[in-house]
Amino acid sequence: MPFGSWLIRWISRPFRGCLGESRRKGLNIENILRDNDRVMFVENGHGRKGILIFRQKVTKSGTGLIYAGVSFVDQLPVVFKVVKKKYRNLLLKEYMIMRSVWHRNVLPVWEIDFSIKGDLVIMRMDGAYYRDLYSYISAMKGYVTRALLDKWMKELVSGMCHVHSKGYVHGDLNYKNVLLTKDLSIRVADFGSADKKSKFKLTRYDPQFLPPELNPWRLEPIPYEYDPRLIDIWGVGVVLFFALTKHHPFTEIITMSSTDIHGNCPGETLIYEDDRKRCSPSYAKVVGKLMDYNAARRPKLNYIIEQNYFNETQT
Missing domain, CATH: 3.30.200.20 (Phosphorylase Kinase; domain 1)
Known part of the structure; x- marks a missing residue:
């Protein structure tokens, strides 16, 4: 027994009078508690x-x-x-x-x-989840299967599109805030930075997931005319990129050098040929669109759903 019998009786007290007799009999505290x-x-x-x-x-x-x-x-x-x-x-x-x-x-x-x-x-x-996406992928010996990548793309885009449809912005989406259940379904967590789109302020973020157009504004309020949903859209792209490649984008000099002073770095150029062979054409297309360096070309998540990328034939 992890605690003395007196503590067992003490723990039982708050439930007296607020649970039915049959329910009380079903609560065996000694079998629930562990040593630590x-x-x-x-x-x-x-x-x-x-x-x-x-x-x-x-x-x-x-x-x-x-x-x-x-x-x-x-x-x-x-x-x-x-x-x-x-x-x-x-x-x-x-x-x-x-x-x-x-x-x-x-x-x-x-x-x-x-x-x-x-x-x-x-x-x-x-609490019915397995682990976060980062630790799951980091522990893998190989790469995520094509079928699982497509499943994650659909679930993450659908979940975040729903958040946006309700008028909210997550604001701190990264691969440690994307949890996986035991059947490897996605659950987006940690809405501590979230707020209504009209009230959103950049208060907490991972620099690796901050859109490039906001780098000059890290310590200042974001521009009034800026659509904060673009932060989540970029974050979805980076999470899906990591799921495919097992590394973060913009870590190679050659990749950074492909971006000119006007921000012309189409996201599709970030996915190398070897990476494309391990995912569906739809997956590569979606990641490329969401990670476009030019914010004006980055589509809203409902556009991704409307374009039927989720149902394209896999090859």
Whole structure:
């Protein structure tokens, strides 16, 4: 037993009176807890008390920490984003955005909880994913199959197109924010930088995923007339490029030298012949369009869907 019997009785107390008798009998705390587990007593905005079980720190994300764990009542795997009270409004905003852009290729969020002590705010998210796209590809010996590349292209473009259709911009899309389920389906996560298109400000980003036209504006507000959706569009292209080649674009002198002072570097020139042989014509075409160095030539994601690239015959 990971804790003393007195603690087991203590943990059981918050559920007395808020669960049916049959449900209480089904909760065997001794079988749920492990030796290194940590528990947190919480309540939601309606005063309903509960217990969260933390098992492993996963990473740091913006203003918070990400943990893997279990929801005590249903015993399903979940992911917790934990922030201090002073960042409460930012987490609540992220939660509301993720609820607003609910989609099969966006990571589901379940609930906001507050620690009983009142010093922490926790966002509960779906934990049924395998790993992030970066670590999955980096661990591979070979390259991603053509069929899986096409699957990822469809899912990532569809998911981000849905986000844009709801009027939001993600703003920090990169291959570590693209999660994979066990069946290797995509779930876009980390909307901590997201906002409405009309209110979006560049607050947090990975320089490797920042569109070239914004490089001069890294430390300043982006131009008023700039469409911030172009940030996500470029990010989708870079993620798909990495999925195909296993390396980041613009890391070779020859590639950088192909861009002139007017920004004329068509994205299609970034994909070498050997890379093209490992993906479908549609995949190469989409990546090339999304990574066009000239922002004016970079198409919106709904255009990619409307052009029927998803259904072209694979060769």
